Amino acid sequence: MNTGFAIEAQGLKKSFGELQAVKGVSFRAQKGEILSLLGPNGAGKSTTISMLSGLLHPDDGDACIEGHSIRHDARDARAALGVVPQDIAIYPDLSARENLVFWGKMYGLRGAALKQRVDEVLEIIGLVDRQKGASGKFSGGMKRRLNIGIALLHKPQVVIMDEPTVGIDPQSRRNILDSVKELNAQGMTVLYTTHYMEEAQELSDHIAVMDHGEIIAYGTHAELIKVVGEQDRITVTTNIESDGVIEAWRKVEGVHQISRTDGTVALLADDSNVVLPHLFEDAARAHVRITSVDVQEPNLEAVFLHLTGRALRDE
Amino acid sequence: MKILDIAFKDIKHSLGSGFGIVMMFIVPIMIPAIIYVAFGGALDGSANSSGFDIAVTRVVVANLDRAGEESAGAILTEFLQSANLKSLLQTSIVDDEATARNRVSTQQADVAVIIPADFSQAAFTGSGESNVVMVHDPVSTIGPLIVKQLLAQFADGFSGARITLDVAAQQLGPLEAATAQAIAAQYAQWAQAQGQQQSNGQHPVLTVQAPPVKAAARNTASMMSSMTVGMLVFFAFFTAAFMAESILKEDEDGTLPRLFTTPAARATILGGKFTAIFLMVTVQVAVVMLISSLLFRITWGDPLLVVLSVVGLVICAAGFGLFLLSFIKNTRQAGPIIGGVLTVTSMLGGLYSMTIPNPPAFMDTMSLFLPQGWVMRSWKLTLNGGQLIEVLLPVLVAVVIGAVLFGIGTLNFRRRYA
Numbered sequence: 218m219n220t221g222f223a224i225e226a227q228g229l230k231k232s233f234g235e236l237q238a239v240k241g242v243s244f245r246a247q248k249g250e251i252l253s254l255l256g257p258n259g260a261g262k263s264t265t266i267s268m269l270s271g272l273l274h275p276d277d278g279d280a281c282i283e284g285h286s287i288r289h290d291a292r293d294a295r296a297a298l299g300v301v302p303q304d305i306a307i308y309p310d311l312s313a314r315e316n317l318v319f320w321g322k323m324y325g326l327r328g329a330a331l332k333q334r335v336d337e338v339l340e341i342i343g344l345v346d347r348q349k350g351a352s353g354k355f356s357g358g359m360k361r362r363l364n365i366g367i368a369l370l371h372k373p374q375v376v377i378m379d380e381p382t383v384g385i386d387p388q389s390r391r392n393i394l395d396s397v398k399e400l401n402a403q404g405m406t407v408l409y410t411t412h413y414m415e416e417a418q419e420l421s422d423h424i425a426v427m428d429h430g431e432i433i434a435y436g437t438h439a440e441l442i443k444v445v446g447e448q449d450r451i452t453v454t455t456n457i458e459s460d461g462v463i464e465a466w467r468k469v470e471g472v473h474q475i476s477r478t479d480g481t482v483a484l485l486a487d488d489s490n491v492v493l494p495h496l497f498e499d500a501a502r503a504h505v506r507i508t509s510v511d512v513q514e515p516n517l518e519a520v521f522l523h524l525t526g527r528a529l530r531d532e
Numbered sequence: 533m534k535i536l537d538i539a540f541k542d543i544k545h546s547l548g549s550g551f552g553i554v555m556m557f558i559v560p561i562m563i564p565a566i567i568y569v570a571f572g573g574a575l576d577g578s579a580n581s582s583g584f585d586i587a588v589t590r591v592v593v594a595n596l597d598r599a600g601e602e603s604a605g606a607i608l609t610e611f612l613q614s615a616n617l618k619s620l621l622q623t624s625i626v627d628d629e630a631t632a633r634n635r636v637s638t639q640q641a642d643v644a645v646i647i648p649a650d651f652s653q654a655a656f657t658g659s660g661e662s663n664v665v666m667v668h669d670p671v672s673t674i675g676p677l678i679v680k681q682l683l684a685q686f687a688d689g690f691s692g693a694r695i696t697l698d699v700a701a702q703q704l705g706p707l708e709a710a711t712a713q714a715i716a717a718q719y720a721q722w723a724q725a726q727g728q729q730q731s732n733g734q735h736p737v738l739t740v741q742a743p744p745v746k747a748a749a750r751n752t753a754s755m756m757s758s759m760t761v762g763m764l765v766f767f768a769f770f771t772a773a774f775m776a777e778s779i780l781k782e783d784e785d786g787t788l789p790r791l792f793t794t795p796a797a798r799a800t801i802l803g804g805k806f807t808a809i810f811l812m813v814t815v816q817v818a819v820v821m822l823i824s825s826l827l828f829r830i831t832w833g834d835p836l837l838v839v840l841s842v843v844g845l846v847i848c849a850a851g852f853g854l855f856l857l858s859f860i861k862n863t864r865q866a867g868p869i870i871g872g873v874l875t876v877t878s879m880l881g882g883l884y885s886m887t888i889p890n891p892p893a894f895m896d897t898m899s900l901f902l903p904q905g906w907v908m909r910s911w912k913l914t915l916n917g918g919q920l921i922e923v924l925l926p927v928l929v930a931v932v933i934g935a936v937l938f939g940i941g942t943l944n945f946r947r948r949y950a
Contacts, residue, residue: 270793296795306786308541310548322537323794367790 223248223375223406224269228278231264238264240430241278246408246423248374251401253417254410255517256427262410263303265427266377269408270300283374296324299368303379305360306367309353313344313363316352317370324371334370342366342396358389365396375406382416394420414517426521433524442515448473449489450519452511453482453496465499489514534796538804542778543812552774556816560767561823564759568828589675591623592641594632597651602717604655605647608664608686612645612679620678636667642675643668645683652713655690693719756828761911762883764820765904766874768845771816772853773870775809779945780863792949802945806938809850817842833914837923841910844930848903851934854941858948881905903937906930 224246231239239261246252254262267273269280271291280287285294307316317335326334339345342362347355352363361381368376378397382390397420401407411417417424418438426434426441434441455462463482467475471492474485486492489512500507513519546552593612597605612623624641626632632644644667648654654662664683668676696719701707707715779802782788791801821842824830832838856873860866878884881904885895899905909926912918 272789272792292795292797295793298793300790300793302786302790302793304786306790308545308787310545311541319537319541320794323534323791323796325795 221248222246222281223250224252224280224282224408226265226269226278226280229265229268229275229280230277231268231273231275238430239268239275242427242430242432243278244425244432244435246375246406248406249401249404250422251397251407251409251420253421253424254408254427255412255414255417255424255521257412257521260412260427261430262412262427263379264430266300266379266408266410270298270377271295296371297374299371299373299376301365301368301376301378301381303381303383305364307352307360307363309351311352312349313339313352313355313366314348316363317366320367321370326371334372338366338369341369357385358392361385361389361393362396365393369400373405375408376400377408377410379410380412381409382411382413414521418517424517426517426524428521428525434520438517441517441520444520444523446473446485447515448485448487449492449515450513450522451484451486451489451492451496452513453484453507454480454509455482455500456506456508459503459505462500462503462505465503466496469495469499534800535804535807538791538801539807539811542775542805542808543815545778546775546808546812555774556767556771556812557819557823560760560763560816560820561827563763564756564824565827567759568756587675588622589620589643589678590641591621591643591645591679592626592632592635593623593645593647594626594629595647596629596649597647598649599652602713604652604690607717607721608645608647608651608683611686612682617682621682633667636669639669641669643679645679655693689719756824757830757832757915758912760820760824760828760830761908761915764817764824765845765849765907765911766878766883767820768813768817768849769852769874769878769904770870772809772813772849772851773856773866773874774853775812776805776853776857776941777863777866777870778808779805780857780860780866783949784863788949798946798949802942802949806850806854806942809853810846813846813849814842817845833917834920837910837914837918837920840920840923840927841907841914844910844927844934845907847934847938848907848930849934851936851938851941852903854945855937856941858941858944877902878904882908903930903933906933 222245224244226245227243229239229242230237242261242265244252254265256262264273268275269282269287271287271294275288279289282294283297285291285297287294308319311319314335317338318331321331321335336345339348342365344359344362344366347359352360355363365378365381368378381393381397385393394416397407397409401420407420409416409420421438423435423437424441425432434444458477458480463475463477466472466482466484469492471487472484473487474483476483484492484496493510493512497507546556591612593609595605595609597603599605609623609625611617612621617623626635629646632641632646635641636644644665646665646667648662648664650662651664664687666676666680666683668679693715697707697712697715700715701712779788782791788801792798821832821838825832856870857866860869880895880898881902882895882899883904899908906926906929910923910930913923913926
């Protein structure tokens with residue numbers, strides 16, 4: 218396998234009984250980039266990173282972390298990796314410092330090197346002042362920071378973050394996103410899984426869209442947007458359903474696709490600013506009142522919808 | 533090194549748990565301590581009156597035998613009022629039978645002793661049927677038994693007097709009434725004096741020599757040691773299971789999966805958890821033994837045999853704990869299963885019946901099939917001054933059982949986290 222990449226996965230497969238959770242996933246992450254695995258819950262993201270981080274053995278396929286095979290050179294692969302689990306995994310009865318010292322030892326750090334690195338990480342995660350307090354009494358945000366800090370102790374080349382912002386307040390979320398960018402700026406490769414398309418959009422150099430255990434799209438944000446043709450998605454709700462109005466809208470120049478579900482009409486159009494006045498005129502002419510209009514410019518949500526026929530957040 | 537890091541972290545966690553501390557160190561000492569305090573005198577036997585405290589029995593006597601100061605009734609009344617019996621009986625005198633019975637029925641007295649009018653005649657001459665009547669409160673049990681025993685002792689004395697009179701009459705011919713009464717009274721006083729000497733622990737013809745203090749001390753050691761060892765073994769098994777439960781807890785908390793993402797090998801991580809179990813049980817056993825020795829003055833036995841028994845206990849308990857927990861899916865199941873399994877196996881293993889002198893044979897047979905049974909065998913032998921060769925067998929069996937269970941538990945956990 219080519220080892221010029223920070224992460225290189227080839228045909229990873231994993232089944233749990235009858236359920237095929239990951240169906241031959243392949244992707245690459247360049248050194249120093251942020252790669253996001255975007256997909257709804259159950260898409261296979263966590264199973265994929267569990268295989269990469271050594272928690273699960275793949276049924277088939279292999280992956281290299283900084284050139285170390287997770288099958289044949291697992292210990293070195295794990296040593297090159299820092300993992301931030303989705304749920305906070307710290308020892309609540311230990312202080313922040315004690316947690317870092319313990320986990321540092323697990324990564325092979327000892328003595329003065331360990332102490333120095335613990336001090337550095339406490340600085341990075343902003344817990345110097347609270348280093349001696351029992352971590353179980355920390356706020357959710359502080360626990361999250363400690364959770365991330367543990368993964369940074371051994372200065373890994375690659376950091377895997379499994380949905381680190383699930384269930385936290387906006388401020389903590391903002392802090393985490395900023396820290397991801399900062400780590401990346403220091404040269405770390407970050408594999409970031411999320412089902413929030415805004416996060417993937419904001420952070421990622423490349424995005425792999427996963428669904429039902431497969432990568433269904435891969436590329437930069439701009440490349441993925443092109444999949445849906447850079448069209449605006451307009452959702453219109455009217456007070457009555459009128460076939461006449463829909464026929465009229467279908468003939469408006471710039472409208473490419475129109476569909477109707479449960480009292481709402483969805484249109485794909487080149488430019489919503491040009492099309493919308495025509496839509497209102499046609500509705501007024503047919504004595505139909507438009508009660509709401511929602512315009513979505515091309516984004517990853519639209520890409521996912523386009524590729525799967527489902528919304529990301531519907532899962 | 534990582535093994536010890538994990539082990540010490542687990543031990544620190546356990547020692548930080550109030551529940552853990554109580555169950556590992558306090559309860560195993562507290563239970564024997566409570567029993568010691570409750571039955572301490574009875575267990576040590578060292579104090580004459582510090583045994584079971586028996587309530588003084590209130591006796592009311594209606595002496596209808598008016599044959600004079602030397603009458604049998606007067607002698608019996610005097611006997612029941614004697615100073616030697618004051619710690620047992622509080623005797624008062626009434627004039628008639630009805631008053632005596634009324635005292636009992638109104639619970640002013642526990643026992644009424646009614647001495648019939650012809651008691652002296654029957655006692656001294658052997659003529660006629662005359663019985664002392666004892667009436668007692670049906671709720672009272674021990675008090676009436678004591679009085680009954682004393683009356684029987686007294687009656688035996690008069691039986692002896694009658695035999696004496698018969699012999700005297702055969703040898704000397706018919707006796708005058710005054711002579712017969714004097715002989716009988718003389719005999720009765722002698723018999724009464726003998727009874728008092730016996731109650732004081734003296735016997736005119738039989739001398740039992742024993743080192744009473746040492747015997748009492750040995751008795752204490754035996755009872756307290758038995759109880760403490762039972763608790764020690766039970767809670768050592770509990771501690772092992774409690775420590776093994778931390779594997780499930782860490783799995784649920786996500787720290788165990790996270791440990792698996794570090795360069796530390798899985799064998800190292802599980803090895804650290806297992807080491808914590810061994811160390812913790814060892815510390816617990818040592819601490820409980822030390823404190824018990826100081827508090828209850830327990831003599832554990834030959835140090836070598838004690839060490840062997842401790843080794844058997846620690847390995848067996850650790851193996852059993854790991855084995856048990858390896859079949860449990862989560863911590864919600866763990867509490868009831870650990871409690872239930874340990875209670876039943878400990879009961880069948882003879883932990884609770886060690887202080888019973890002659891437990892049923894099936895209990896002994898049943899204990900052969902349980903790890904606790906073999907551990908207890910080694911401790912019993914150690915406490916009772918067994919020989920090395922005798923103690924070695926149960927220790928070896930306990931170690932083998934522990935090792936096999938440990939192996940199965942390890943395999944189960946490794947399979948689970950493969």
